[in-house]
Amino acid sequence: MPALNGEHHPQSTITDHAVLTIRATYKPGTVTMSALAERFDTTPQNVSSILKRRTRKTAETVAVTR
Numbered sequence: 001m002p003a004l005n006g007e008h009h010p011q012s013t014i015t016d017h018a019v020l021t022i023r024a025t026y027k028p029g030t031v032t033m034s035a036l037a038e039r040f041d042t043t044p045q046n047v048s049s050i051l052k053r054r055t056r057k058t059a060e061t062v063a064v065t066r
Contacts, residue, residue: 005058014042019059022050
């Protein structure tokens with residue numbers, strides 16, 4: 001049985017598309033981690049981990065529409 005990673009994991013609270021959007025949108029001094037956390041209904045700590053690639057390392061590359 002394959003491992004459940006990313007948005008397929010039962011405890012996942014954020015989609016791969018949202019992960020890629022967070023990474024594409026974050027701009028230090030302009031868009032804060034707190035603002036992104038509020039936008040995606042998650043915590044600033046989760047956004048930080050996503051940006052530092054501590055979590056969601058394998059989020060697939062998909063077109064990010066703004």
